[in-house]
Amino acid sequence: MPKPPAPSLTIDDRLVIAAALDRILYDDPDRFQPEDARTVRRLIPHSRSSWLRLGFRAERQGPSMKGEAAGIGDVRMEGDKSVVEGNLGESTVWRCGQYKISNHGGDLEIWQVMSDEFAQEPKGARLEFDAGGRPERLTFFQPRDIELRIPFTSFAVGVRLGGWQPWKWAGDGTPAAGSA
Structure with missing residues (x-):
């Protein structure tokens, strides 16, 4: 059975998403408007991601x-x-303005176009939602680099472990009980 075509985003959808992400990321240093997060989540098609990426x-x-x-x-x-x-194990990535976005269901992963996990200074964020679909927080990508040198050779193996650190909260800027 042929695979159905992936859903598409119109240019208008992409502009609305880029504007909402600009507000989420840059308007306030401590919080973002939940309605902007819901708009982005509603417009970006959900794609399945594997359990291992x-x-x-x-x-x-x-x-x-x-x-x-x-x-x-x-x-x-x-x-x-x-x-x-x-x-x-990567899921579908959507380009909207200066952002690349994936909708994993419980979160939206957002990267600046010229950045990824391997960039010198990676610029990635994750919009996280609770089980009821309410926006909770925004986290940023904070890598931890490990370099393993192979003795008696000039070889080294670098490993970058990804981690997400809290950045902003939805609404009034305070974490919900049990969050953090």
Whole structure:
């Protein structure tokens, strides 16, 4: 049986979503309007995500050369760096203005277009909703980087663990009882 086509967003929907996200992210440092969060959640189609989502990035430095140049002295030339990125278990991502958004049901994951989990300074946020569908809070992506060096070699393996830290609350800016 053929897979049904993915739902689409009109340009008007995308503009409404981008404007609501601008207000959520930038209007107030401590809170956001629940109606904006409900609007974004209503307009972004829900997509299934797998129970395990992994992203990876591998960097490899090419060979380097060193020598002497007449009149300059010691010279070192680094080889080209190659980068391979990928992911597993990602859900559908929607582009609206400067944002990429995924609707996982219980939360909306929001990234600036030129940013992701592997960026030097990642710019991601998550709008979280309670079981009744009421907006609760906004969290921001705070990575923890670990580097494992392989003894007696020049190899290192970097691991970035994602974590979400509280940022803003819906409505009056105070967490609900039992939240935090």
